[in-house]
Amino acid sequence: MSANGPAQLVSYSFWGVLVAGSLWDFCDECIPNVLIGSWGGVSALVLVVAIWGSKKALQGVLVADMVLSMVILSMYIFHDPHYISTMVYNVAADGTFKKIEGDVEHWFTVAMLVWMTIHSAYLANLIQRQELESRRFHNES
Amino acid sequence: MNLEALMPVLIALVGSAGLWGFLSTKAKQEHERRLLQEGKSAEFNETLKEQVESLNQKVDKLVVEKEELLKAIADLRAELAEARATVQHLEAVVRMRSDFRG
Numbered sequence: 001m002s003a004n005g006p007a008q009l010v011s012y013s014f015w016g017v018l019v020a021g022s023l024w025d026f027c028d029e030c031i032p033n034v035l036i037g038s039w040g041g042v043s044a045l046v047l048v049v050a051i052w053g054s055k056k057a058l059q060g061v062l063v064a065d066m067v068l069s070m071v072i073l074s075m076y077i078f079h080d081p082h083y084i085s086t087m088v089y090n091v092a093a094d095g096t097f098k099k100i101e102g103d104v105e106h107w108f109t110v111a112m113l114v115w116m117t118i119h120s121a122y123l124a125n126l127i128q129r130q131e132l133e134s135r136r137f138h139n140e141s
Numbered sequence: 142m143n144l145e146a147l148m149p150v151l152i153a154l155v156g157s158a159g160l161w162g163f164l165s166t167k168a169k170q171e172h173e174r175r176l177l178q179e180g181k182s183a184e185f186n187e188t189l190k191e192q193v194e195s196l197n198q199k200v201d202k203l204v205v206e207k208e209e210l211l212k213a214i215a216d217l218r219a220e221l222a223e224a225r226a227t228v229q230h231l232e233a234v235v236r237m238r239s240d241f242r243g
Contacts, residue, residue: 030146063161066157066160066161067153067154067157070153070154070156070157070160071149071150071153071154071157072153073153074149074150074152074153074156075149075150075153077149078148078149078152117157121157121160121161121164124161124164125164125165125168128164128165128168129168129171129172132168132169132171132172133172135172136172136175136176136179
């Protein structure tokens with residue numbers, strides 16, 4: 001394993017949990033909290049498996065994380081705000097109402113989910129390449 | 142769950158399968174390429190080793206032949222010096238005889 005591998009895995013694991021937490025209760029009807037919770041759990045599992053698990057298991061967990069990231073990303077992009085769900089507004093100092101989620105927040109959330117998907121895919125691929133290189137050095141096909 | 146709600150999940154599953162398939166295949170192809178390159182490199186090194194061994198044997202043989210030739214040249218030089226001394230001696234004898242008669 002290269003020097004930066006474990007550090008990236010630890011960082012990814014923490015960010016996975018933080019991002020999942022930030023999406024909690026976004027819209028339980030469209031993106032179930034169970035799914036978001038599972039995503040956070042799998043992200044946390046990355047840290048555990050990186051320390052105590054095998055490389056094969058780590059690769060599997062990262063692939064699962066990538067799939068979950070992409071599912072949540074897809075659900076978020078296709079999410080159509082429906083007015084039967086609770087809409088939250090902030091009241092500004094001048095008494096005007098401001099919707100909490102704006103376009104900037106929306107696109108930054110999309111970018112965050114895209115980044116998590118790409119990062120998990122990259123890390124899973126990194127583990128796979130390290131495994132193949134290890135086999136090559138040990139003269140295994 | 143209707144089809145519309147399942148659509149993002151299906152798209153995500155197909156997308157992630159495609160992405161992982163692409164990355165995985167690329168990594169395996171790179172691995173195969175490196176193995177092939179390593180095999181070719183090993184074959185090349187083996188050929189080089191054989192050539193070096195063959196050249197080494199030729200150099201050893203040439204060194205032995207050179208030593209023999211140097212020895213032969215030294216023998217020839219010694220014989221030439223001996224012959225030159227004999228000729229000089231005979232010339233001196235012939236000169237003395239012709240002086241005596243004259």
